[in-house]
Amino acid sequence: MRYSFRQLEVFLAAAHFQNITRAAESLAMSQSAASSALKELENQFDIQLFDRVGKRLQLNELGRLYRPRVEAMLAQANELEQAFSKHTEVGALKVGATLTIGNYLAVGVMAQYMNTPTRPRVSLEVANTSTIGRRVRDFELDIGLIEGELQSSELEFIPWRQDRLVIFCSSTHPLAQKQTLSDSDLREATWIMREPGSGTRQTFDRGMQGLLPDLNVLLELEHTEAIKRAVETDLGIGCLSEVVLADAFQRGSLVPLTPPAHRNFQRQFYFILHKQKYRSAGIARWIDLCKEL
Incomplete structure (x- = not known):
C-alpha cells in the first residue's frame, strides 16, 4: 500500500482546519511531521489536494472529490479498531x-x-x-x-x-376560552415567535401564508423555554412543537388553541x-x- 492511514488522517485534519499547524495539534503531531506526511501523500501520486495561500490550505477540486472517500475509509477502519479492542460494534x-x-x-x-x-x-x-x-x-x-x-x-x-406545531396562550388570555380561532384573531393577536431561519419558524410561516405581513410580532426568541415563559406572562401568544408544550398543557399553565381548519402546521x-x-x-x-x- 503506497499510503498510510496517518497520511489520510493528516489530509482530513488539514481539510477541516485549513491550516497545517492546527491539523498537527489535533493529531498530537509536530507541524513538520504533519507537513511531511501530507507532502509525501501528494508526491507519491503526483497530485495536489490543496491550494496553498500563505499559511492557509484550501481544498481544491481533487481534494473535495477524495475527501468523502477518505472519510468513509477511516470511519470503517476506526470501527474495526473499536471492535478489535472493545469487542463491540457500537462506538462513539x-x-x-x-x-x-x-x-x-x-x-x-x-x-x-x-x-x-x-x-x-x-x-x-x-x-x-x-x-x-x-x-x-x-x-x-x-x-x-x-x-x-x-x-x-x-x-x-x-x-x-411526524410533528405538529400548536398555537397556544396562557390560561388567563382572552383567547383561551375561544373554541376555534379565525384569521382575524390571528391578525389581531400579539405574537412571541421563534427566530427567522429556525425550522419551527419555517413551518409557522408556511402555515400562516397570506397573513404574515399583517402579524404583530412582539418578540423573536431563539429558545423555546423563553417563549413559553413570555406567553405565560401574557405578553402574547406563541406557536411551538407539541413535543415542547406537552408538560405545560398537562399542568394547565398554557392552553392549546385551535387554528382555522385551512391552516396546516404539520411537519x-x-x-x-x-x-x-x-x-x-x-x-x-x-x-x-x-x-x-
Whole structure:
C-alpha cells in the first residue's frame, strides 16, 4: 500500500482546519511531521489536494472529490479498531440536532445508546437547521436530526417522525376560552415567535401564508423555554412543537388553541447523513433507538 492511514488522517485534519499547524495539534503531531506526511501523500501520486495561500490550505477540486472517500475509509477502519479492542460494534458518535429535537428528544436517546457495558460516548451539538446541515456535509457530525427544510445534493434525508406545531396562550388570555380561532384573531393577536431561519419558524410561516405581513410580532426568541415563559406572562401568544408544550398543557399553565381548519402546521422530522458517509453500526443503532421513541 503506497499510503498510510496517518497520511489520510493528516489530509482530513488539514481539510477541516485549513491550516497545517492546527491539523498537527489535533493529531498530537509536530507541524513538520504533519507537513511531511501530507507532502509525501501528494508526491507519491503526483497530485495536489490543496491550494496553498500563505499559511492557509484550501481544498481544491481533487481534494473535495477524495475527501468523502477518505472519510468513509477511516470511519470503517476506526470501527474495526473499536471492535478489535472493545469487542463491540457500537462506538462513539457525533450527533447534531435542531433545538426542539436536541432539548426534548435526543437526550433520552443518548442515555439509551450509552447504556451498554462499553459505555460508548455520544457528543450532541444543538444548533439551527442550516448549521447542522453544513456540519454533516463537512463530515464534522456523523448524523443530524432536523425539523427544518434543507436543499442539498450531498445529503440523504430519511423521514423519522411526524410533528405538529400548536398555537397556544396562557390560561388567563382572552383567547383561551375561544373554541376555534379565525384569521382575524390571528391578525389581531400579539405574537412571541421563534427566530427567522429556525425550522419551527419555517413551518409557522408556511402555515400562516397570506397573513404574515399583517402579524404583530412582539418578540423573536431563539429558545423555546423563553417563549413559553413570555406567553405565560401574557405578553402574547406563541406557536411551538407539541413535543415542547406537552408538560405545560398537562399542568394547565398554557392552553392549546385551535387554528382555522385551512391552516396546516404539520411537519416532518428527518435524519440527515452525507450520501458518502459510511453507515456504521453506531449510526444504525442510533436510528433504531430514535424510531422506538
